[in-house]
Amino acid sequence: MYDIIGDVHGYADRLIALLKAMGYTKKNGVWQHPERTLISVGDLVDRGTGQRETVDILRAMHEAGYAHVIMGNHEYNAVGWVTQDHQGNYLRPHTEKNKSQHAAFLAACEGQQGWYNSTIAWFKQLPLFLDLPELRVIHACWHEASLATVKPFLDSNNALIEEAWPLSGDTRQALHGALETLTKGWEVALPAGYFFADKDGHKRYRIRTKWWSETARSYRELAVGAGPKGALPTQDIPGGALPGYDNKKPLFLGHYWMRGTPHLLTPYIACVDWTVVEPTGLMAAYRYDGEQPLCNSKFISV
Numbered sequence: 269m270y271d272i273i274g275d276v277h278g279y280a281d282r283l284i285a286l287l288k289a290m291g292y293t294k295k296n297g298v299w300q301h302p303e304r305t306l307i308s309v310g311d312l313v314d315r316g317t318g319q320r321e322t323v324d325i326l327r328a329m330h331e332a333g334y335a336h337v338i339m340g341n342h343e344y345n346a347v348g349w350v351t352q353d354h355q356g357n358y359l360r361p362h363t364e365k366n367k368s369q370h371a372a373f374l375a376a377c378e379g380q381q382g383w384y385n386s387t388i389a390w391f392k393q394l395p396l397f398l399d400l401p402e403l404r405v406i407h408a409c410w411h412e413a414s415l416a417t418v419k420p421f422l423d424s425n426n427a428l429i430e431e432a433w434p435l436s437g438d439t440r441q442a443l444h445g446a447l448e449t450l451t452k453g454w455e456v457a458l459p460a461g462y463f464f465a466d467k468d469g470h471k472r473y474r475i476r477t478k479w480w481s482e483t484a485r486s487y488r489e490l491a492v493g494a495g496p497k498g499a500l501p502t503q504d505i506p507g508g509a510l511p512g513y514d515n516k517k518p519l520f521l522g523h524y525w526m527r528g529t530p531h532l533l534t535p536y537i538a539c540v541d542w543t544v545v546e547p548t549g550l551m552a553a554y555r556y557d558g559e560q561p562l563c564n565s566k567f568i569s570v
């Protein structure tokens with residue numbers, strides 16, 4: 269069965285510790301388990317000191333058939349950093365904010381042009397999601413309408429086709445919004461005058477939502493992740509309706525900077541990103557053995 273691991277963000281030492289804790293061993297240079305397949309929810313890069321090592325570990329596992337790796341928003345942005353639209357603009361604008369978010373990866377790639385080119389090419393081949401018989405995996409938001417929008421732009425492995433990349437930055441195209449939703453989540457603009465500062469001190473005027481929630485209605489209840497919740501309005505989000513989830517199969521996500529002891533979001537949804545990037549955070553996984561609903565006791569973390 270499957271071990272689904274959270275965002276690594278270049279913390280290769282924590283990744284290795286988690287692999288060891290789950291009984292994986294390194295043979296012929298490749299981490300592997302005799303009975304289990306690893307699944308990474310993406311976000312391999314940015315922030316930590318083991319950028320290249322993280323990619324090398326997971327790419328080797330992927331290519332040897334011991335792991336699935338899907339695209340996180342950081343891989344999506346890494347491709348966009350070096351890929352231009354039809355007007356010659358980078359898909360990921362080279363602003364100071366974007367540059368600082370990507371700095372650890374770019375620094376690790378300095379003088380490593382061959383490795384960098386090869387890694388970007390590999391990122392482009394990563395599927396946006398997995399829909400296996402037993403489970404689904406996506407980085408941020410399983411949204412049927414967005415999945416339908418991107419479908420004509422996907423290859424048989426659910427990776428974006430080459431022609432889709434230059435179009436993906438065009439905010440007038442439905443493709444752009446759909447990719448943003450799938451990889452970055454369902455975001456909602458705050459009412460005029462409201463903002464919060466994220467963990468890097470950048471002002472944010474939109475919140476990431478608990479898009480799966482069937483009960484929460486207000487901005488404050490629906491906000492997920494970093495940011496002082498107390499600063500958010502208690503009024504309901506106008507129009508209200510969030511996509512929700514159909515619970516047809518267990519779903520695994522990364523992305524959300526969860527804090528505390530790993531636990532399920534709902535009986536059918538597990539986020540495996542428990543914020544390894546912070547000193548008190550965890551590198552976590554969910555060890556899936558076919559159970560429905562999911563179970564809090566199946567999390568493991570280091």
Ligand SMILES: [Mn+2]
Pocket residue numbers: 275311340522523524541
């Ligand atoms: Mn992440």
